[in-house]
Amino acid sequence: MRLKGVRRSRNIEDRRRSGVRGGTAGIGGVGLLVVLAIGYFAGIDVTPLLQGLPQEQSGPRDLTAAEELAADFSAGVLGTTEAVWSEVFPNQLNMEYNPPVLVLFAGQTASPCGNASGATGPFYCPADEKAYLDTEFFATLSEQLGAGGDFAAAYVIAHEVAHHVQNELGILGEVNQARQAAGQTEANALTVRLELQADCLSGVWASKVDGLLEPGDLKEALNAARRIGDDYLQRRAGRVPQPHTFTHGTSDQRERWFATGYKSGQVRDCDTFGARNL
Template identity: 45%
Template sequence: MKWEGGRRGGVEDRRGLGGPGMIGGGGIVAVILALAGYYFFGIDPQTVLSGLEAVQGGQQQQQASVGAPQDEAGAFVDTVHTSANDAWVELFQAQGKSYQPSRVVLYEAATNTGCGTGQAAMGPFYCPADNRVYIDLSFWSTLDQQLGAKGDYARAYVIAHEVGHHVQNQLGITDYIQQQERQVSKTQANALSVKLELQADCYAGVWAYRSNTKMNWLEAGDIEEAIGAASAVGDDTLQQASQGRVVPDSFTHGSSADRIKWFKTGFSRGNPADCDTFAA
């Protein structure tokens, strides 16, 4: 991915500030089970974090640097996140709507969020309460070395997926689905969560199409890297690795095949109208 030179909107950099505790663990199974808390198995961060005490959060926000990070890893996140927001600004404007860009926070181990205390073991996540995407960059090693999703475009897919959740929040989809989930059975609520997550995958594909049309930054193998990431984080793949069996009724993000399918759907034309996973 030829991302260098792309527009950068800045990040909120809390790295090195410390934070409210952290979750430990070791081995691939422990990593998968820890990550299952939010990113892979779709638990709302407001639910995950509601019981955790937010310590030092106000100090972190006051001390965090806001701007363009100088390290390559930070610059990459900044560039991709900015590109994703730029794509959605244009798409909303084309529909006569206003889009408020998300913000991205880089942190280490743990940090305060509008949804409670964020932990690195949760993987990247979006908090709808403060419109921020939170990323501990150690997740890239987990994605690459332990989940087998290698390459910079696999990481770009993750970022674009989280911005996709911000788009859903802007459109009121997130609130509507959460309301519906409270009125149905657990199995039905899981099915709604799957549709929400697959739509975010499709929105990531929309970004991939539109950003490349604008920047021409795709290189050979990039889309395959994104597809590899989508496959690696399918519920069936993760459940088989962590517990040795697959339980479809407990899916909250969708199978590997479905995640790949919907990313490809968004990428095929770059049209958000193709991403109606609820109708499908």
């Protein structure tokens, strides 16, 4: 992805100096299932999910050159989302877009939606309208999940921003209310539709930054979508896929909905809640 000359977003809250890396322990078993298994937190304390996962100690720290580059990359990608959605909202939705803040953290952080570890992957918290990202997750995505490339990393950021788009449109609130009144299986099914819509909205963003793409970029994003499908992650963790437990959708579904948004470029085509077949 060509980000040279692209405006860097200033909506960045950098908390990384307050955390200390605890090494590069791999994520396996339960940890792998938690990675990107939750794209947004709605008032959920995620502390129980973190038990048994690698933990880091808090304290002042200096940032490495790689971390500085990751922050610059993230600010550039966030800048493209701001440009895209600031155009799409008035043109397609007759609304004004208010961008989110991206919180960069190292190891662990707290949010109004609960505490989180870098091992849980990026997430969006509607309570403070912020997306949270430990940039070390880019390495996890590439080295452990087999989804390398800068556009795969950009897709991760775009997906969390897509949850903010859903929040701006009132979708997150409606789905969370419906989930609270539903049984677990139905609640999971609603979350799958929410996450697939975020994938589609990420595709809409990708269609608008097509001029910044390099050969192979789109393939990287599609591969990333496949590598974080519920069925793939459950098999990767040595389990037989259990559809009733899915919260994000299968690899095929995630790839297909991202491609739908990319080909269309229209928010209206991302109505996963009205779709009969996902």
